[in-house]
Amino acid sequence: MEAVLLGLVLMLSIFLGFELISKVPATLHTPLMSGANAISGITIVGALISAGAEIQPLSTILGALAVGFASINVVGGYLVTNRMLSMFKKKDSDQQGDQS
Numbered sequence: 001m002e003a004v005l006l007g008l009v010l011m012l013s014i015f016l017g018f019e020l021i022s023k024v025p026a027t028l029h030t031p032l033m034s035g036a037n038a039i040s041g042i043t044i045v046g047a048l049i050s051a052g053a054e055i056q057p058l059s060t061i062l063g064a065l066a067v068g069f070a071s072i073n074v075v076g077g078y079l080v081t082n083r084m085l086s087m088f089k090k091k092d093s094d095q096q097g098d099q100s
Contacts, residue, residue: 037077
């Protein structure tokens with residue numbers, strides 16, 4: 001019964017996440033991405049706790065995988081956010097003169 005309940009929570013979270021993200025205007029994507037990166041940082045903490053608990057070998061392996069994937073998500077998210085924010089910076093007049 002617990003597996004069915006966990007599956008139901010997973011399906012509900014996938015549906016809710018898709019519905020919420022699809023309704024976000026384009027102007028809010030960058031700030032929300034930064035918030036999602038912070039949440040992934042919290043995920044790393046939980047994954048470290050799971051990997052270090054050493055209750056079962058499977059939980060250690062899954063925790064280590066979760067640390068890896070969450071780290072990739074955080075780094076990639078900050079790189080994309082930085083690139084998006086750099087599009088809004090003004091270009092120097094020196095750079096414009098060199099490109100002519």
